[in-house]
Amino acid sequence: MIIKGKKRLCGQIRVPGDKSISHRGVMIGSIAEGETIIENILLSEDTIRTIECFRQMGVNIDIEDCRVKIKGVGLNGLKDPNKVLDCGNSGTAMRLISGILVGQQFPTTLIGDDSLNKRPMDRIIVPLSKMGANIKGVDYKYPPLKILPSKTPLESIDYELPVASAQVKSSILLACLYSNGKTRIIEKNPTRDHTERMLNYFGAHIIKEKDYIYMEPKGKFIAKNIYVPGDISSAAFLIVAATIIEGSSVIIKDVGLNPTRTGIINVINDMGGSIKIENVRILNNETIGDIHASYSPLKGIEIQEEILGTLIDEIPIIAVAAAFAKGKTIIKNAEELKYKETNRIKAMVNELKNMDANIIELPDGLIIEGKEKLKPATLKSYNDHRIAMALSIAAFNTEGESIIDNHECVNISYPNFYETLFQLEH
Numbered sequence: 001m002i003i004k005g006k007k008r009l010c011g012q013i014r015v016p017g018d019k020s021i022s023h024r025g026v027m028i029g030s031i032a033e034g035e036t037i038i039e040n041i042l043l044s045e046d047t048i049r050t051i052e053c054f055r056q057m058g059v060n061i062d063i064e065d066c067r068v069k070i071k072g073v074g075l076n077g078l079k080d081p082n083k084v085l086d087c088g089n090s091g092t093a094m095r096l097i098s099g100i101l102v103g104q105q106f107p108t109t110l111i112g113d114d115s116l117n118k119r120p121m122d123r124i125i126v127p128l129s130k131m132g133a134n135i136k137g138v139d140y141k142y143p144p145l146k147i148l149p150s151k152t153p154l155e156s157i158d159y160e161l162p163v164a165s166a167q168v169k170s171s172i173l174l175a176c177l178y179s180n181g182k183t184r185i186i187e188k189n190p191t192r193d194h195t196e197r198m199l200n201y202f203g204a205h206i207i208k209e210k211d212y213i214y215m216e217p218k219g220k221f222i223a224k225n226i227y228v229p230g231d232i233s234s235a236a237f238l239i240v241a242a243t244i245i246e247g248s249s250v251i252i253k254d255v256g257l258n259p260t261r262t263g264i265i266n267v268i269n270d271m272g273g274s275i276k277i278e279n280v281r282i283l284n285n286e287t288i289g290d291i292h293a294s295y296s297p298l299k300g301i302e303i304q305e306e307i308l309g310t311l312i313d314e315i316p317i318i319a320v321a322a323a324f325a326k327g328k329t330i331i332k333n334a335e336e337l338k339y340k341e342t343n344r345i346k347a348m349v350n351e352l353k354n355m356d357a358n359i360i361e362l363p364d365g366l367i368i369e370g371k372e373k374l375k376p377a378t379l380k381s382y383n384d385h386r387i388a389m390a391l392s393i394a395a396f397n398t399e400g401e402s403i404i405d406n407h408e409c410v411n412i413s414y415p416n417f418y419e420t421l422f423q424l425e426h
């Protein structure tokens with residue numbers, strides 16, 4: 001992909017449906033009783049993997065544009081897929097589906113691509129095994145995962161999350177549907193709570209009190225319709241682009257504003273960015289609204305550990321904002337970035353350095369001293385969608401032509417990213 005800087009971005013757009021909510025809608029709709037219609041679902045490489053996994057287990061899922069109709073089979077209605085389930089590049093698919101599979105009476109194997117095969121699965125193997133599940137990975141840690149039927153029901157657990165991870169929390173909550181009692185999860189720093197919200201919306205009873213999440217199993221779920229808000233993690237690229245490119249002003253309609261996801265808005269505001277939120281309302285237990293971001297000079301800040309879980313996927317694009325801000329931005333305690341589709345700390349350091357940014361790699365984060373200008377360059381995406389999009393925005397704010405390799409990886413979460421970006425150019 002050739003990116004030619006530097007034009008202002010103006011206009012009103014939508015971003016595709018939220019990836020986390022789309023995955024969960026398919027999973028929970030599949031094990032509910034009755035028909036779930038999901039509107040504005042994200043149809044990207046990751047979410048299509050989840051749809052295909054449930055189709056293979058006998059769930060009838062019809063896709064028409066961005067609307068899917070799921071004939072839920074109930075908690076115990078999934079069928080033996082008789083072949084491996086392929087999660088592709090998606091950590092969310094593998095970790096959350098495992099939570100459902102440990103409660104089934106048939107064996108399954110979950111596989112992934114080269115990137116997913118390097119991502120740690122012991123973080124779900126440990127708690128699910130404590131619940132009595134029979135789940136094994138390569139070297140106790142990596143995909144493929146082999147799951148065998150275990151004694152039913154599973155045991156409820158009391159578990160403190162060793163890492164801030166919504167995927168681990170969600171995997172345990174989904175397994176809890178197949179357990180015998182009240183599970184308590186201790187979560188010290190908040191992470192996205194879409195699973196809790198959606199399970200409650202479908203009739204479960206999950207309570208959050210301070211750092212504790214309590215859940216009891218539920219006999220059955222009744223299907224519900226869902227409208228998926230726009231993905232704030234996709235909107236983040238355009239928010240930062242509008243903020244750093246002089247003369248820009250972009251309105252993004254109907255974006256998910258769940259408070260466990262809005263860390264990016266707080267950070268850009270704290271950096272001095274101009275972001276207005278309008279038209280806020282609640283839809284199927286999730287907050288949704290419009291975001292208006294305009295050009296405003298930014299200053300560096302220190303990002304606190306407590307909020308990292310609310311912006312974990314936005315750190316690559318925050319690094320880009322910081323590279324153009326006045327002063328120093330410090331991000332620490334973000335080791336989790338090493339276990340995503342690629343090591344996102346290293347990837348951003350290497351490529352922003354290539355553009356002449358002042359950036360230092362820490363074992364668990366980054367220090368960036370902003371500059372007025374960066375230079376165009378030939379950049380590596382590491383086949384990671386968030387890195388490709390973050391670097392594309394950095395390149396957009398330079399004078400000249402940059403090249404991003406393997407830009408097609410944006411199809412993992414935001415298939416029409418480049419069309420939208422070019423549509424906003426003025």
Ligand SMILES: O=C(O)C1=C[C@@H](OP(=O)(O)O)[C@@H](O)[C@H](O)C1
Pocket residue numbers: 019020021091092164165166167168170192312313336
């Ligand atoms: O639960 C989810 O939908 C997600 C949780 C996060 O992962 P972790 O739970 O590994 O932090 C995030 O990085 C990922 O893009 C989506």
Ligand SMILES: C=C(OP(=O)(O)O)C(=O)O
Pocket residue numbers: 046089090091092093313340341386413
């Ligand atoms: C880390 C991500 O997704 P996943 O963990 O589902 O692969 C992401 O979308 O940035």
